[in-house]
């Protein structure tokens with residue numbers, strides 16, 4: 694059975710201006726240890742879908758199964774990483790990573806060996822993200838890329854089997870993003886998590902994903918799915934190969950076609966249309 698099964702999921706928001714159909718009839722299955730990327734124009738429901746998977750948002754129709762269980766609330770099997778690092782500024786790097794586990798230890802009166810095991814896990818994660826040297830530093834002493842590494846380690850602390858990432862590298866510069874791409878692929882291999890990763894960036898989606906799922910707006914739904922024809926072990930040079938460039942061009946063309954936006958003037962029209970309809 695697939696790790697994640699999304700069946701006919703719909704979401705309608707009740708806003709002051711009326712009902713907003715954010716998602717309609719979304720169907721998607723994700724396999725265990727798969728890395729799936731979600732792309733699509735702004736407002737097509739990517740974050741809403743991810744939040745429903747995380748159990749942070751209710752769906753209005755349909756069903757979501759993780760390991761065969763229906764999802765209606767957050768759970769330790771799923772962790773989420775957001776664009777903004779949201780670290781605790783008063784805690785050091787290592788304490789940020791341990792934080793959620795510490796809460797659990799306090800709550801469940803675990804033994805000292807459980808606490809030690811948690812410390813070992815935090816140390817292993819610190820190594821995995823390459824930040825051992827700054828374990829005692831505070832978030833405001835770190836670059837954006839380093840902070841996001843800590844946020845990823847913190848998400849992995851409870852050994853989630855599904856990692857949900859919503860534009861996690863959106864605020865980073867191009868060079869740092871490349872480094873983070875190779876890091877997250879490494880983490881995916883080592884931790885064997887299933888990853889569902891939302892991005893605006895088609896190149897990022899192809900480089901990371903085994904499959905790219907394209908969503909389209911009004912109402913948000915799945916437009917098409919593309920298998921990525923690249924070797925599992927990615928290298929930055931692959932971005933310049935013909936299969937990579939062809940897939941990128943095809944996905945970009947489909948995004949333009951599905952949104953009716955081909956120029957920045959079309960975008961302006963769309964925005965005017967949205968503001969007059971609200």
Ligand SMILES: Nc1ncnc2c1ncn2[C@@H]1O[C@H](COP(=O)(O)OP(=O)(O)OP(=O)(O)O)[C@@H](O)[C@H]1O
Pocket residue numbers: 706707708713714715733734735736737738739740741742893913
């Ligand atoms: N809490 C909310 N209340 C009302 N409408 C909402 C709410 N959250 C999202 N929406 C609407 O639902 C639709 C989908 O939004 P969502 O944030 O999921 O899109 P997105 O694909 O993540 O966009 P972006 O790429 O800009 O992050 C949009 O029309 C948005 O305005």
Ligand SMILES: [Mg+2]
Pocket residue numbers: 739740741
């Ligand atoms: Mg979003």
